[in-house]
Amino acid sequence: MTLLARETRPGQHRRLTRLTLWLGLGALFFLVIAGALIAAGAGVFFKQVTFTSTAGITIRAVIASLLILLGLIQLNVLPVSFVAVEDAAKPLLARQARLRRDPRALAFGLFGFAYLLAGFG
Numbered sequence: 001m002t003l004l005a006r007e008t009r010p011g012q013h014r015r016l017t018r019l020t021l022w023l024g025l026g027a028l029f030f031l032v033i034a035g036a037l038i039a040a041g042a043g044v045f046f047k048q049v050t051f052t053s054t055a056g057i058t059i060r061a062v063i064a065s066l067l068i069l070l071g072l073i074q075l076n077v078l079p080v081s082f083v084a085v086e087d088a089a090k091p092l093l094a095r096q097a098r099l100r101r102d103p104r105a106l107a108f109g110l111f112g113f114a115y116l117l118a119g120f121g
Helices: 002-006 013-048 054-074 083-101 104-120
Strands: none
Touching: 013 104
């Protein structure tokens, strides 16, 4: 919601409301796609991945290890250079910046979709 807080300007409540709606629509779009996948038969796969299943435990262990590793890198405990990743990400970041400057509504919709994708993914 920090993204929305940056958009707050006196007297521009309509704009903020519109951007909030686009953020919600992006999240809704993700949930509709996930529901459609489950309805199309992917529910069998999702049922197998539970909190106590082998797959669920493995996913949590891998994600937790990755988050701990990234935390240690951020604290400079592990000196790692991300220059190659930065060079590879520059075109994507440039497109994202253009998208943010031009049609703000689309950018907020994509952010809403990606936020839930990252949370569920």
